[in-house]
Amino acid sequence: MSASMAFAHGVTIGDQGYIQEISGANIIPFIYLGAKHMVTGYDHLLFLVGVIFFLYRASDIGIYVSLFAIGHSTTLLVGVFFNIPANAYLIDAIIGLSVVYKALDNMGAYQRWLGFQPNTKAATLIFGLFHGFGLATKIQTFELSEDGLLTNLIAFNVGVEIGQLLALFGILILISIWRKHPSFLQHAYSANTLLMTAGFTLIGLQLTGFFVA
Template sequence: MTSGYWGLRALASRRAVALTLAVLALYASSVAQVLAHNVTEGDAGYIQEIWGVHITSFIYLGAKHMVTGYDHILFLLGVVFFLYRMKDVAIYVSIFAIGHSVTMLAGVWFGWGINAYIIDAIIGLSVVYKALDNLGVYQRWFGFQPNTKAATLIFGLFHGTGLATKILEYEIAEDGLLANLLAFNVGVEVGQLLALFVILIVMGYWRRSPKFMTQATYANIIMVLLGVLLTYQQIAGFIAST
């Protein structure tokens, strides 16, 4: 009975590892095909055509953006990768949400925009930064540990700016703008909680594997490469557009 229990746990851990690596591989194959913070043509057309307050619709659009936003998911994965206590997870996710919300709402409301290629390149670097932090690179190479909470807040501000920049391109109607933006932000946070729920379940099983630390190293190296690829893609796009 005992051996059967541990066998099931080992199988669950292996499946969690396989699922995580498969998701990272999927991101690797898709990152070269789509842009970060992209809004589908259907959603863009809807945003441009509607007028007035549409709470439910914007909650849906916000949640959809977060769940399908691979840059957000990769950074969120990096943030919680080695957080074992729910208290710590809640603190860091809240910090990221505050940063993301402030610049997204303020950016659209006041019309602040940054070149989409530049801001998305910075977001790609946020993934690189966090994965290198998880690998302990800063301590080994430079002998210091950056403030992880401050970094999470700063990069959260950049992630929100990236979203605001994309939304501004579609010129949301001023009628009902504040209510729709708040609804969109609620949707983003709902989507973030859904993504976090899945991540924590997978991580919970994965961490039970005796090979977790070795596999975690490989996973974070993959995240570094994905972040570099995303950054390169955006810089190349910026150069081509000038």
């Protein structure tokens, strides 16, 4: 496996070439790229699955998804616009850790181990910051034109939120259907074990990339 394959926030070669060639404000294309990134970003989707797994009320889902969006958007904008450096592999390893953290939370691990429940809203916001910074580190490697940069970044963020809503809608439909069957509670622990395993796999891939890069 090459080091480049370990990026969870990968951008296709075609999209990368397009981003590097254009200049000026390109609102619609960047909205599309942002939406595409979220819908195909398996690290984001895994975390969102963990976040909403036991959320039943629309108001609760809205709060948690909004916190994630605030964190994601903030570090993406700030990281790219101010060119804040960070190692992409290590950031993406933390993103993998976010999936593990949420899976363990859903399994009730922290109440058993620590005797109390950590603030889930704060955790969602904090990990949202890392998710956004993960993509920021990738975008920083491209030679983006300064002309229209802020406008394009905002458009990209709008696309990310549109993609997040689309992905969330699909996830909610599947989970809602599953919740109607007795197997949901019977296999919820196993499902989160698989989610945790996926998170550890992401961590392993990113750390491998870090050491072989």
